[in-house]
Amino acid sequence: MAAIISLSRHRVASIPKICLRGYATVTCCFDEYYFASSHSYTTLVKQETSRTTSFRCHNTSRPKYPTSPSDLRVPGCETRERKNAQKMGDIALPPLSKQPPANHPNADPNPVDESPFPLTAVDKWVLSQTDEEFSYHSWEELRTLIQNNDLSVLKRKPSDLRRYMKWTAETKASYGSMTNYLLAHRLPKAWGAPPFTPVSDIPFADPSDYCVLLNDWPYGFEPGITHIVVWTRTAIATDHDKGDMTPESRKIVGDFVKRYFVDRLGSGGEDKVLYFKNWVALQSVRALEHIHVLVKDVDPAIIEEWTQVHEWHKA
Structure with a gap:
């Protein structure tokens, strides 16, 4: 079977989406015009010179852009x-x-x-x-990431991501924004509405300025991994490049995670806790500050202790 391709003026005509086994024959035309092709026929506009070459469908060495007929690959091949x-x-x-x-x-x-x-x-x-x-x-993959x-x-399971998209759309339609929903149902009533007035300007310095909750929509983790979100009404400094934590704020967050999570687990606790803060561009809820904490094989009683509602959070 032959496919006709034009390389004139850096234009390449489309090839039918078929998977060829073995060798495929390609006729290449080098001129100032081209062949207009579709899935069912090819129309000749003008031809100056041509030559025919063959190549394997499963070519394992190809440049980013085709520079010769042998570099071209037939779309749809399962390599x-x-x-x-x-x-x-x-x-x-x-x-x-x-x-x-x-x-x-x-x-x-x-x-x-x-x-x-x-x-x-x-x-x-x-x-x-x-x-x-x-x-x-x-867990090891998460540590590396x-x-x-x-x-x-980081990614959610396909069905969870679709449900999260649906839930987010419905929640925004009902509450106007994700921030309004969180203020109504998840965050401490004592915080009031943004802009918040924290007790301390240093994140996580005062217990009344943060709350620890299980993530309602965790990423797709292997069993034994629990996803926690720590919300704070104190701003966490980020850079102006991609909205990532600054070295100073990263140390503040790290010290808090060690004090609140790692130390509670005792010996070997550092191997059971990971944390991160999404860049601003990756956050689905940007109006409220939060960090993510992942823990592995932790007793549910300890997780319940971490996420309990405290008196200072009540209005």
Whole structure:
């Protein structure tokens, strides 16, 4: 089977989305005009010179952009590197799975272009999967991601992400904003409404300025990992580049996590606690300050102790 491709004026005609096994024959035309092709036919406009070459469908060495006919690949081929690219964090190639049908349990209740919050590239990749295809974050993987500050790779299970999108859209429709919902149902009544007036200008210095809650919409973790959110009415300093913590605020947050979580677990506690603060661009609730704390294999009684409602939080 032959496919006709034009390289004149840096234009490449489309190739039917078929998967060729073995060798594919490509005829290339180098002139000032081109061939207009579709899935069913090819129309010749003008041809000066041409030559024919063959290449393997599963070509493992290709430049970023085609520089010769042998560099071109037929779209739709299921290659080994495409499978490898679906490992966590590598989204250079799109996943093979397609969106589930509308009546599927994992169907997207909100199209990507109608999401109630900005979707990252990873979110869009996850939405193309089913729960069975999803790879859960392990503890060691999370440790590496947080150490490298690669927070954009964190992802929810496909069905959870779709439900979160739906819930966010409905909540915004009912309350006007996520901030209004959190103030009404999750944050201490004693805080009142923003802008808050904290007791201390130093984050986490006064217990009445923060509250510890379980995350209602955790990321997709392996069993045994609990996702906690610590909300604070004291601002946490961030840089002006991407909204990440400054070195000073990172130390303040780290000291608090050690004091509140790690020390409570005793010997070996540092191996059971991870924390991070999403960059401003990654936050779905930007109006209220919060950090994320992950704990592994912690007694539920201790988690309940951490997240209890205190008297100083009541109005």
